[in-house]
Amino acid sequence: MDVQLTGGLLITLVIAVLAIVMLIKGLRIVQQSEAVVIERLGSYHKTLEPGVNWIVPFVDLPRAIKVKRYMGENAAAMMVETSRIDRRETVLDFPGQSVITTDNVSVMINGVLYYQIIDPQRAVYQVENLIQSIEVLAKTTLRSEIGKMELDKLFESRQEINASLETVLDEAANKWGVKVTRVEIQDIQIPDEIQDAMRKQMTAERERRAVVRRAEGERQAAIETAEGERQAAILRAQGEREASILTAEGQQQAIQLLTEALGANVDKSKVIGYLIAKDYLNTLPQIAKDGERVFLPYEASATLGSLGMISELFKKDGQA
Template identity: 55%
Template sequence: MLPYLSPGLLIALVVVILAVIVVIKGLVIIQESEVMVIERLGAYHRTLQKGVNFIIPFLDQPRPIKLVRYLRHDQEFTPVMSQETRIDLRESVMDFPSQPVVTTDNVTVRIDGAIYFQIIDPANAVYKIENMSQAVEVLAKTTLRSVVGQMELDRIFESRAEVNAKIKEQMEEPASKWGVAINRIEVQDIEMPEEVKEAMHLQMSAERRRRATVTEAEGDKAAAIAKAQGQRESAILNAQGDKEAAILRAQGESRSIELVLHAMGEGEKSTRAVIGYLLGQSYIAMLPEMAKDGERVFVPYESSALLGAMGAFRDLTADDATMADITRRAAAAGGLTGSASAA
């Protein structure tokens, strides 16, 4: 049997129970990276931050945010609509289905993209747009068609970073009105018709063959240039060697003539003797070349006089040690002359 309660005590008990309910209902704990938009009597009141917060039950109510997410399974995307009272402030990614886009060179491609966005103003995300995530998705699709539709197919493949930057730039201003920051856009996949793929494959094969031909031609050109430079340098060195050898020979002969003239004295006789010696020396130098064509060499009659002059020259310069070689050459020439006379 329940004990009897006085009216005053009963009222006090009811008040305590209501107070406990109010405290329990009004106590709200917000996690890290989350917020909650609170309305009081249908109007925006405040935004609850992380930690322990208190609201007035029945007067304060959280305003939910609508979100659309895509579940991907076997290349198929299934949209899922949800309403959440706790708004996540972390960066979110939306992988939306591929979209058909026509390029400036009239090629229809399907482009699959992903959006990385973040809610920075929860109140605007709730009140300024009816469905924030759907609005971001539609904006991304229309911007993608606008940007890619102004480019050729080859440029899209070569400049994906440029496409991503242009889409992000054009989405930033309208998304900021909804309290959303567009962090980046990524073009993931570009699907082309089969005939375009085949044409691009043939084009790439032709380009590779062209590059190979150009590389081979450049290699041949470099080798020819190197060979020509080597031959040129070799010819220059040979010419310099011949020049230096001729200078040395001329200097030696000049020195020999000076020594002979010094030994014989000045006069017409000594000058003629030197001239005869030089001519005889030239004949002697040519005899080995003439002897290559046969076993015997026929010396012209005029050469006997020159060789005789060399013999006289030898007698005049017998005391000079530098003329010993002339005597040996004259003796050899006499043997050849003898053979010629016998013939």
């Protein structure tokens, strides 16, 4: 009786120990932003999500995936296998490579790619080496896109190239369960002789623009000067015209006043002669300043005679 009891307790203890071992061996804790692909007897079974998970020990096994890790003091990149699939956004720096543009210029281009594993199952089963496949795809796509452009267009269209690479890579990597979030071209290196030619071209272009701007400035200055002279001439002509009109109006008023004062029968030609003579007399002091001798034309003597005749008329009119 005691032997049977002892044997039963031993079996129970063994089963309990085995259950505890199985429980511990099958317990899997998956960190946040990670996933583990589980195979049961060589076939896909399920994907472990973040948190506490349990699998059947020795029957369910995690499937490893190749990833790139930077190890050592020099941070050298190495390909390693791990069963923990990181679902965070990851950066992949693909080294510089030679690319030929449509105008047959060889340039060295390196870039960086950001990707994220969306579907761990497809990332494990749809491609043998995910990282290598992404690198090769990025290089070939870069060659294809750059090969469609000329060198000058290459520097102007960097953002367009990035967007085009992102679209093509994301579409191709989608079947691998990978989302390409961003592609950036880091550096574009061109041969030294091409750089010298571009510098000379830029210098010549700057000099050409300076000459054009200087000529445009001189042209604009000439136009403004001519316009200013034109406006000044117009204003002078308008001033002279208005002065002439005012002078004529004044003389007409003077003739009218003299005619009214002397009577309707007075000879208007004598009145006009009188006014002209007055202008001569007013001008004589100014003429005398310009020289020691003053010569008066013959007509001036006749005009001054008219002045005397009009004076006599005024005197007679006053006596009357």
